[in-house]
Amino acid sequence: MRNRKVIYLLLAAAFVVILNETILSVALPHLMNDLAVSASTAQWLSTAFMLTMAIVIPITGFLIQRINTRPMFTAAMTLFSVGTLTAFLAPGFVMLLVGRIIQATGTAIMMPLLMTTVLLLVPAARRGKVMGNISIVIAVAPAIGPTISGIILSVGSWRWMFGLVLPIAVAMLLYGMRRVENVSEPKRVPIDGLSVVLSAFAFGGLVYGLSQAGEGAAGNSVAPMVISLVVSAITMTAFITRQIKLQRSDRALLDLRTFRIRTFTIAILMMTTSMMALFGTIIVLPIYLQNVIRLDAFYTGLLMLPGGLLMGLAAPFVGRLYDKVGPRVLLVPGTIIVSSVLWLLTMVTESTSPFAILAAHILLSLGLALLFTPLFTSGLGSLTPDLYSHGSAIVGTVQQVAAAAGTALFITLMASRTAALTAAGSAPAAAAAGGVRMAFLVGAAISLLSVVAAFFVRKPETEPATHGG
Numbered sequence: 462m463r464n465r466k467v468i469y470l471l472l473a474a475a476f477v478v479i480l481n482e483t484i485l486s487v488a489l490p491h492l493m494n495d496l497a498v499s500a501s502t503a504q505w506l507s508t509a510f511m512l513t514m515a516i517v518i519p520i521t522g523f524l525i526q527r528i529n530t531r532p533m534f535t536a537a538m539t540l541f542s543v544g545t546l547t548a549f550l551a552p553g554f555v556m557l558l559v560g561r562i563i564q565a566t567g568t569a570i571m572m573p574l575l576m577t578t579v580l581l582l583v584p585a586a587r588r589g590k591v592m593g594n595i596s597i598v599i600a601v602a603p604a605i606g607p608t609i610s611g612i613i614l615s616v617g618s619w620r621w622m623f624g625l626v627l628p629i630a631v632a633m634l635l636y637g638m639r640r641v642e643n644v645s646e647p648k649r650v651p652i653d654g655l656s657v658v659l660s661a662f663a664f665g666g667l668v669y670g671l672s673q674a675g676e677g678a679a680g681n682s683v684a685p686m687v688i689s690l691v692v693s694a695i696t697m698t699a700f701i702t703r704q705i706k707l708q709r710s711d712r713a714l715l716d717l718r719t720f721r722i723r724t725f726t727i728a729i730l731m732m733t734t735s736m737m738a739l740f741g742t743i744i745v746l747p748i749y750l751q752n753v754i755r756l757d758a759f760y761t762g763l764l765m766l767p768g769g770l771l772m773g774l775a776a777p778f779v780g781r782l783y784d785k786v787g788p789r790v791l792l793v794p795g796t797i798i799v800s801s802v803l804w805l806l807t808m809v810t811e812s813t814s815p816f817a818i819l820a821a822h823i824l825l826s827l828g829l830a831l832l833f834t835p836l837f838t839s840g841l842g843s844l845t846p847d848l849y850s851h852g853s854a855i856v857g858t859v860q861q862v863a864a865a866a867g868t869a870l871f872i873t874l875m876a877s878r879t880a881a882l883t884a885a886g887s888a889p890a891a892a893a894a895g896g897v898r899m900a901f902l903v904g905a906a907i908s909l910l911s912v913v914a915a916f917f918v919r920k921p922e923t924e925p926a927t928h929g930g
Contacts, residue, residue: 597773
C-alpha cells in the first residue's frame, strides 16, 4: 500500500508536468498577437522547453543515485510550481520564456524519478500494468495538450493555461512533501564536471539544431542549424568516449553499458521512431486543420481529444496484456497500425473531411497505445538494477530528442514542399495540403523500421543482479 501511494502520486505529478510540454501548440497565434512577437520568436516557448529537458535529463541519472526520493520529488515540483507561477504572471515574452525554462527543469527531473521508482518497487511480473499507467503520462499527456489549450483559449486568456495548473501543482508539492517516502538507497557517486558540460552541448545542441530546421525551410539562414548540429556531433563523440572510459570505474554520468543489452537497444530505437510520429503528428495536424480545413482552435483541440482519451483508456489494458502475453503480440499489430495510418495521411487534400482526420487520429492513437507500454516495460525491465537510473535517464533524453526530431522533420518537409508548390502556382490551401502530405510520406517511410524491429523485442524473463563488467 505504501509503495502504491508513492507510485500513484508520482504518476499524477508527472502527468501534470508533462502536459505542459505541448499545451502551447495551438496557443502560439494568440501569444503572437498578445505579446507582439513573430512566429519564430513565439516558437521558442516550445523550443526552450525541449532544450532545457534535453540538457537536464541526462544529469538525473546521477542525481537519482545520490539523492533520496522525497527531496528529488520536492525539488522537481517546487521548480515546476515556481515556473508555472512565473509564466502566469509574466508581463511580457521574456518572463514567460523564463517561466517555461524553470517549468522544464522540474519536468526533466520528474520522469526519470518516476521510472526508476517503479523499477525499484514493482516486481517484474506486475510491471506491465504499472508501465501502462506511465505510458498514459508519456504519451497521453502530450497528446491532449492541444485539446486542453483549445478549450481554455475558447473561453479565456492564454494565462489560464498556467493559472489552472498552478494550484494543482502546489497541492501536489505540499502533499508530496509529507507523504512521499524514501524508497531508494542513495550512494555517494562522484560527478564528472566535464561530462556535464559535454552533455549540455551534445544533447542541447542536437535539440536546438533540429528545432532550427524549420527556420531554414522557411527561407531563413541555415547557419545556426548547421553550427549547432556540428557542435553537437563533436561534443557527442567526446561525451560518449568519456562515458565509456568512466563507466569502467562506475563513475559515468550516463552509463552506456545499457546498450549492450539487445532488448533495451531495440526498444530505444522503436521508441525514437514512435515519438517522432507522435510529436510530428501533434504539430502538423493542428496546422493542417486550422490553415487548410479552416477549423478554429477550439474545434481543432476537440477533434484531437478522442485519440488522446483512447490512449489513456487503452494503456492499463495493454499493460495487463503485456504481463500475460509479452511484448511481440502487442508491438507487431501496433507498428502496423501506426504505419498504415501515416500512409493514409499522405493522401489528405484541402477537401478531406474532418471526420476522416478524426478517424485517422483515433487509429493512430490506438496503434501508439499498443507500442509505448511494451517498449518501456521490456526495455527498462531488461536492465540490471544498478543501471535503472541510467536507463530511465536515457529513455527521457531519447523522448526529448525524438520529439524535437519529429517536430523538425515534419515542419521542415511541410514548409519546403508548401513553398515549392506555391512558387509553382498552386492555391494556398492546395499548397499547404501538399506540404502536409510530404511530411506524412517521410514519416510513414520511417515507421516501416519499427514494423521490422517489433519482431525482435523479447520479454525479460529474470532480473540479473549485475551488469557484468
